[in-house]
Amino acid sequence: MLMLPELIVIAAGFIILLLDLFLAEEKKNILGTLAFAGLLIALGRTLFSFGQQGELFGGRFVVDSVAIWFKIIFLLAGMTTVALSWDRLTGKTTDIASRMKHRGEFYTILLFSTAGMMYLISSRDLVTLYISLELSTIPLFVLVAWDRDNPLCGEAGLKYVILGALSSAVLLYGLGILYGLSGSTDLATISQKITHSPALWLSVAMITAGIGFKLTLVPFHMWAADVYQGAPTPVTAHLSVASKAAGMAFIFLLFYRVLGGAFQEWNILFAVLATITMTLGNLVAIIQQNIKRFMAFSAISQAGYLIMGFLGPFPEGLPSMLFYLYAYIFTNLVVFAVIIFYANETGRENIDDYRGLSRTNPIIAGAMMLGLFSLAGIPPLSGFVGKFFLFSVASKAGFHWLVGVAAINSTISLYYYLRIVRQMYIEPTMEDATTLQISPMLAGTIAITTLGAVFFGIIPFFYETINQTVAASDWWSVITATAR
Amino acid sequence: MIPTQHVLILSAVLFTTGVLGVMLRRNVIVIFMSIELMLNAVNLSFVAFARALDSMTGIIFIFFIIVVAAAEAVVGLSIILSIYRNQKTLNVDEFNWLKW
Amino acid sequence: MDYFVVLLLFGLAIGLVSSALWISFLLAPRNPGGIKNEPYECGEQTIGSSWVHFNVGYYLFALIFLIFDVEAAFLFPWAVVFREVGFVAFIEAGLFILVLLTGLAYAWKKGVLEWV
Numbered sequence: 001m002l003m004l005p006e007l008i009v010i011a012a013g014f015i016i017l018l019l020d021l022f023l024a025e026e027k028k029n030i031l032g033t034l035a036f037a038g039l040l041i042a043l044g045r046t047l048f049s050f051g052q053q054g055e056l057f058g059g060r061f062v063v064d065s066v067a068i069w070f071k072i073i074f075l076l077a078g079m080t081t082v083a084l085s086w087d088r089l090t091g092k093t094t095d096i097a098s099r100m101k102h103r104g105e106f107y108t109i110l111l112f113s114t115a116g117m118m119y120l121i122s123s124r125d126l127v128t129l130y131i132s133l134e135l136s137t138i139p140l141f142v143l144v145a146w147d148r149d150n151p152l153c154g155e156a157g158l159k160y161v162i163l164g165a166l167s168s169a170v171l172l173y174g175l176g177i178l179y180g181l182s183g184s185t186d187l188a189t190i191s192q193k194i195t196h197s198p199a200l201w202l203s204v205a206m207i208t209a210g211i212g213f214k215l216t217l218v219p220f221h222m223w224a225a226d227v228y229q230g231a232p233t234p235v236t237a238h239l240s241v242a243s244k245a246a247g248m249a250f251i252f253l254l255f256y257r258v259l260g261g262a263f264q265e266w267n268i269l270f271a272v273l274a275t276i277t278m279t280l281g282n283l284v285a286i287i288q289q290n291i292k293r294f295m296a297f298s299a300i301s302q303a304g305y306l307i308m309g310f311l312g313p314f315p316e317g318l319p320s321m322l323f324y325l326y327a328y329i330f331t332n333l334v335v336f337a338v339i340i341f342y343a344n345e346t347g348r349e350n351i352d353d354y355r356g357l358s359r360t361n362p363i364i365a366g367a368m369m370l371g372l373f374s375l376a377g378i379p380p381l382s383g384f385v386g387k388f389f390l391f392s393v394a395s396k397a398g399f400h401w402l403v404g405v406a407a408i409n410s411t412i413s414l415y416y417y418l419r420i421v422r423q424m425y426i427e428p429t430m431e432d433a434t435t436l437q438i439s440p441m442l443a444g445t446i447a448i449t450t451l452g453a454v455f456f457g458i459i460p461f462f463y464e465t466i467n468q469t470v471a472a473s474d475w476w477s478v479i480t481a482t483a484r
Numbered sequence: 485m486i487p488t489q490h491v492l493i494l495s496a497v498l499f500t501t502g503v504l505g506v507m508l509r510r511n512v513i514v515i516f517m518s519i520e521l522m523l524n525a526v527n528l529s530f531v532a533f534a535r536a537l538d539s540m541t542g543i544i545f546i547f548f549i550i551v552v553a554a555a556e557a558v559v560g561l562s563i564i565l566s567i568y569r570n571q572k573t574l575n576v577d578e579f580n581w582l583k584w
Numbered sequence: 585m586d587y588f589v590v591l592l593l594f595g596l597a598i599g600l601v602s603s604a605l606w607i608s609f610l611l612a613p614r615n616p617g618g619i620k621n622e623p624y625e626c627g628e629q630t631i632g633s634s635w636v637h638f639n640v641g642y643y644l645f646a647l648i649f650l651i652f653d654v655e656a657a658f659l660f661p662w663a664v665v666f667r668e669v670g671f672v673a674f675i676e677a678g679l680f681i682l683v684l685l686t687g688l689a690y691a692w693k694k695g696v697l698e699w700v
Contacts, residue, residue, distance in 0.1 A: 014686055018686065021690065021693040021694075134556075138559055141556075148570075154566060154570060154571070157563045165556045170503075173529070177529075179545070180533035180536075183533075184541065550657065551654050554653075555651070565643055
């Protein structure tokens with residue numbers, strides 16, 4: 001029964017695929033409902049299993065509280081993507097060009113990718129780890145190239161598939177060396193048998209490079225801007241949230257759980273990566289004109305903050321990282337929901353096009369402003385609280401210079417997030433601007449994600465819960481066992 | 485009996501050839517072939533490790549890698565095909581509409 | 585002494601092939617012409633360039649073949665130990681094949697298997 005959420009998601013995917021073949025075109029609205037319902041039931045089952053621990057297949061599939069927190073992220077991201085793509089797939093957008101076709105396949109592939117991510121965080125074996133990583137990534141290649149008549153979309157898909165396959169091959173070579181060094185693919189055995197050696201460093205470097213691609217860490221980020229801009233916007237939203245969380249899950253399993261207890265030298269590696277990632281992401285974001293490209297660089301700099309959670313004395317980093325991940329997905333999805341709403345109605349994607357939005361649609365502009373402020377880390381929004389916890393992790397680990405760099409970067413990021421707020425509130429309204437009608441689906445998404453972005457930070461209950469459940473789970477014992 | 489190091493060196497050389505192919509070649513199909521070469525180099529290193537360690541796990545891993553490589557190739561080739569229908573070119577230098 | 589047989593075989597192979605070529609050179613009538621230099625000579629004059637694009641249907645078949653071909657590799661290890669692994673593994677393999685069949689049904693319904 002531990003695997004029930006994953007099985008529900010996969011079964012829903014297959015049912016949608018088969019129904020799509022036999023349903024008439026006008027009845028296909030039920031497919032979206034089914035996808036949403038499948039994810040919702042899986043989410044309910046996941047929440048219900050809180051506090052349970054257990055393993056299947058001889059310890060190759062493990063459910064603990066960390067896995068459950070990650071699975072909730074993946075399911076929430078999947079549900080939001082279904083909601084965000086609803087109008088485009090049902091052809092209800094005012095802008096014809098942003099409509100998308102083949103909705104049955106879209107939902108199926110999205111659900112398979114979500115299932116892959118859910119298996120990823122539960123894996124305790126290199127084989128299942130690699131397979132589930134690929135199961136989560138390969139569907140994303142397809143989703144990015146969805147709109148095949150659009151040359152930008154095709155180019156984005158091509159770049160993503162080439163660089164994605166390249167990075168997964170590099171990652172695999174690293175995993176191969178790890179297997180060769182320890183003689184086992186079981187993560188617990190690896191963490192006991194592994195010792196310092198130059199080959200281990202090579203393996204770590206290759207794994208970091210491979211997974212840095214998914215996380216958009218800086219030397220491996222160059223695909224992000226092109227892919228984010230070219231992909232259909234709901235897919236971009238999904239990439240910026242779910243794919244990043246999957247990368248975090250992978251890096252957590254390998255560095256935190258397996259290699260972390262024995263060696264803390266990775267700290268300096270992650271500190272340097274975090275520094276260059278957030279700095280470059282921020283500096284390049286300043287000069288962007290297209291809002292999806294802008295969000296790509298914003299997401300890169302956020303990845304820089306996120307990996308600060310891997311620094312330092314072990315038990316503190318993980319809850320802070322999870323909390324920031326939650327704050328980040330809610331906040332990022334608010335911004336993407338508004339971008340999708342605006343593109344659906346007008347087909348416009350440039351930052352200048354948002355001028356005067358506060359006069360035509362004041363509530364939506366307000367939600368967008370809250371989202372951007374939370375991304376920049378303005379108190380009391382969740383982004384600020386999350387950054388506060390992450391910075392304190394880095395500070396406890398002794399990286400005071402990193403906290404300074406991160407604080408300066410937050411200030412820079414405030415500047416460019418305010419650029420959009422300025423367009424919406426200060427610049428004169430566009431000549432042909434009228435009040436835009438928002439569809440109920442998008443309105444609901446914006447409302448729920450905005451509430452999440454605001455209250456996740458204000459109510460201390462969330463951080464407390466994450467902290468307690470994570471501390472209660474026995475993931476820590478693996479590390480202490482190896483540290484001895 | 486071939487020493488394990490020799491196999492590993494061959495695997496590293498093949499892998500590097502693949503990486504260079506991805507970076508230097510301009511035809512998308514050739515780039516994909518280079519990626520397959522990289523994956524097969526990894527397979528070779530798994531075989532070498534599995535024989536040196538006398539463990540079957542590495543061999544089982546290879547089965548899965550082969551399947552993943554096939555899935556990646558199918559998705560990649562489908563995307564290439566759909567691009568080719570629109571653009572009538574396979575030269576990566578000509579895919580440059582996305583710029584900052 | 586062990587390798588003498590190999591050497592003998594080597595010499596024999598070279599001798600046989602070169603003598604065949606030499607006899608053909610002696611006996612065959614020589615009748616050169618343009619058609620004989622075509623890449624695929626079968627008595628007909630070739631029409632047009634050989635750099636034509638293949639029908640896209642070939643690619644779809646090739647892609648589907650690639651997937652099913654590789655998945656079949658999973659069934660061989662199962663078939664070898666079929667008696668030892670028992671009924672549970674039989675169910676699991678059935679599920680695996682069911683997933684593949686879903687893919688096949690999808691391709692069929694979408695008309696990929698029709699030759700156009």
